Structures are given as C-alpha cells and as structure tokens.
Amino acid sequence: MGNTLLAINNYFYRRGGAEAIFLDQMDMFERAGWQAVPFSMQHPNNLNSNWSSYFVPEIEFGSQSGLLKKVEHSLEVIYSRKARARLSGLIDRVRPDVAHAHNVYHHISPSIFPLLKQRGIPTIMTVHDLKLACPAYKMLSPHGICEQCKGGRIYNVLANRCMKGSVALSGLVMVETAVHRTLGLYRNHIDKLVVPSRFYKTKLIEWGWPEEQLTYIPNFVDQAISERPVTVDEGDYYLFAGRLAPEKGIATLIKAAGLSGQRVRIAGTGPDDAALRALAREVGADVEFMGYLSGQALHTAIARAKALVLPSEWYENAPVSLLESYALGRPVIGTAIGGIPELIKDGNTGLIAKPFDTESLAGVLTAMSQLSKNARQEMGACGRAWVRQEFSQAAYLERTTRLYSELGVKDTG
Structure with missing residues (x-):
C-alpha cells in the first residue's frame, strides 16, 4: 500500500482556483499511487466521496439568522470543535502520512492544526490568499489596497469595515485573527507554508512570517x-x-x-x-x-x-x-x-x-x-x-513530493 495524503479544503467542488488546485492535487497523487483522502465541509454542490460522513456540517459565513445560531456559528468560525472531532475520527481510520491543507478559515477553521501536530502528522498549507497577514484576506479596504493591519494593528479591519462593509462581520474576523494568533494555530502547528507566487512569499516575510517556514511552489495546469x-x-x-x-x-x-x-x-x-x-x-x-x-x-x-x-x-x-x-x-x-x-x-x-x-x-x-x-x-x-x-502537473508533483520527503514522509509506494 502506498502513502496516504490527507487533503483538506473547505469546499469539495470546483468553486474557484483554490478548489481546482486542491482537487487536481488529489487526482495527481492518486495517479502516482497514493491514497488521497479529502476532509471538507458538507455542501450540496460537493462531489461524491467515500469519506463525506467525516466532513464538517455546513457553515456559510455571514448568512445565518437568529441570535443563538449566529453566536454558535461565530464560535465555530473561530475555532471549530466539530472539525477537530470529525478529523480525529478520520485520522484514526486512515492513518495519513502527511496532511496538506488549502483554504480552511471561516468553515473548517485552524482548530485542526494542533490536532495534526499532536498526532505527529507532517502538515503543509498552501497559501491561496493573504489571510495569514490580513484579517480580511485580500489586503483591500473599501478605499482600495490597504496594509493598515501590519504590525498587529488588526483593529483597522473593524475601523474600515473591510468585510462587506459590515461591523458584525468585520468585528468577527478581528476577534478570529486575535484568537488564532494568540493560540499560534497557524504559526506554531504548520510545518511548511507553500506559496504559489514569489510576491506572496515576500509579502508574508514583510508581515513577520519566518522565511524558513515558506516554500515557493507555483501552481500548475491540467x-x-x-x-x-x-x-x-x-x-x-x-x-x-x-x-x-x-x-x-x-x-x-x-x-x-x-x-x-x-x-x-x-x-x-x-x-x-x-x-x-x-x-x-x-x-x-x-x-x-x-x-x-x-x-x-x-x-x-x-x-x-x-x-x-x-x-x-x-x-x-x-x-x-x-x-x-x-x-x-x-x-x-x-x-x-x-x-x-x-x-x-x-x-x-x-x-x-x-x-x-x-x-x-x-x-x-x-x-x-x-x-x-x-x-x-x-x-x-x-x-x-x-x-x-x-507549471506542469509533473513539476508540481515532483516539487511537492520532495517537500513531503524533507518533512520525513517516506515513500512506501
């Protein structure tokens, strides 16, 4: 039996560029002799999967009605206990050799990263946007390009109402960012961050990320x-x-x-x-x-x-x-x-x-x-x-497999 890749992303259907990379990466590793096991959020548009019973219940960020529901969903957005519990069961079942996450915030949440660390699973995350630096993930305020939150000044996301012009949503991502940074959920529990552009690598270093945690691996084409x-x-x-x-x-x-x-x-x-x-x-x-x-x-x-x-x-x-x-x-x-x-x-x-x-x-x-x-x-x-x-699939597979190997993943194929 070959290696097992635990592939993590909020959505399990082709919704955007991040989902295309996530799904195509699973496919190429399967063809290379690996077992690729997804961990995602339940959603009506999801592709079929034998592992969907482990997926997290659906949360659509900012779309809940009713105060209690909003409070419950806000807590899950910041730190999902459900995601940790579901993932723990999946890990027990498949014993992955490596975990590779894509977009997890607002849905699965980074609550899963300490669990992966505790289980001794090498963990990588591909950086598809600037969430690790900017609470609103685009470095955009209603006034255009914005880097006001640099140096820990995350109150600016609320001051500028960066999330859809909403005080509630902007306040939530400010709290979310504060909690994640205080607990070191990304910084202390992810082994390597894959950046698909040199620009993002430079930008994250400017915002205080250690260069040794960042690896440039460009995106690829089918x-x-x-x-x-x-x-x-x-x-x-x-x-x-x-x-x-x-x-x-x-x-x-x-x-x-x-x-x-x-x-x-x-x-x-x-x-x-x-x-x-x-x-x-x-x-x-x-x-x-x-x-x-x-x-x-x-x-x-x-x-x-x-x-x-x-x-x-x-x-x-x-x-x-x-x-x-x-x-x-x-x-x-x-x-x-x-x-x-x-x-x-x-x-x-x-x-x-x-x-x-x-x-x-x-x-x-x-x-x-x-x-x-x-x-x-x-x-x-x-x-x-x-x-x-x-930017071929072969180049991506070779670079990513080499990174896994550097983290101690032995090829058992």
Missing part, C-alpha cells in the same frame, strides 16, 4: 490542456474571465476598451455585473457579457481571444486562468501588481500594463492588436512552452 493541440482560430476580441468584483479592475478594462476601440468579452458573474453593463453603455465600449463559463466553453473562449486580460487592482497571487491561457496557446495582458508580473515575460509571452491606469491599459490593448497574428501566436507558443516546463 496536463490535458497543455498537451492538446491548439485547433481553434484566433477571433477579434480580448477576454476577461473571472468574478465581476471591484478589485478585478474590469471597470478600468471597459474604459480602456472604449478609449482604444478594442472589442472585449467578459466571462463571469458577480456583484458588479449591472454596474459594469451600465458603464459599457455609458462609455460606448464594444463589450459583450458572456455570463459564467467553465470547462470546455471557457477554454474555447480563451483560445479564440487575441489575449486573456487580467486588469487586476489588488494583490493577486498566481492566477490559474493566466496559466491556462498559455496552455491554450494564447498570450496574456496583465497589470504590474501582486504575483501577475512574475508570470508574464513582457514582450515574450504577453504585455504588462500599469494597474489603475485606463490609458496605459488602452495603449497595451492597442499594441497587442497592432502585432501580426503570427506574432501573437508566437507569444502564445512561448507561454505554452513555459507552462510545460515550469
């Missing part, structure tokens, strides 16, 4: 995408794919589309949907809203684009959509913020614009359009080669 031949012909548009939220910079993209006369398609849904449609009409931009796309439909939309555009205005980590665009043979236009610029070889695999700058983005959209179709294909081909070399 092997099938990068090995499939590119058969779809380039169309006459740029594509944005993602959540329609303020920090994604879509308003800047729409204004840039209007200014440059370039055609843009937007794939996704989110809170800014109506406002962005109104803006497109107001500035006379040639923008088509495609709604939510996933799987093959999304891949086809990317493959038909001149380039994928990531006009982000927050500290992005390491967007999987960017790597997927390369895998599909398409260049990327991104802003110089967060982990995005380290994933674009400017002029080689794509182009970089200034964040928050309509004119800069308009200029870059125009510059990409003025290249020949062959030049754009050449950029896409360079990105595809880079993905196969640096």
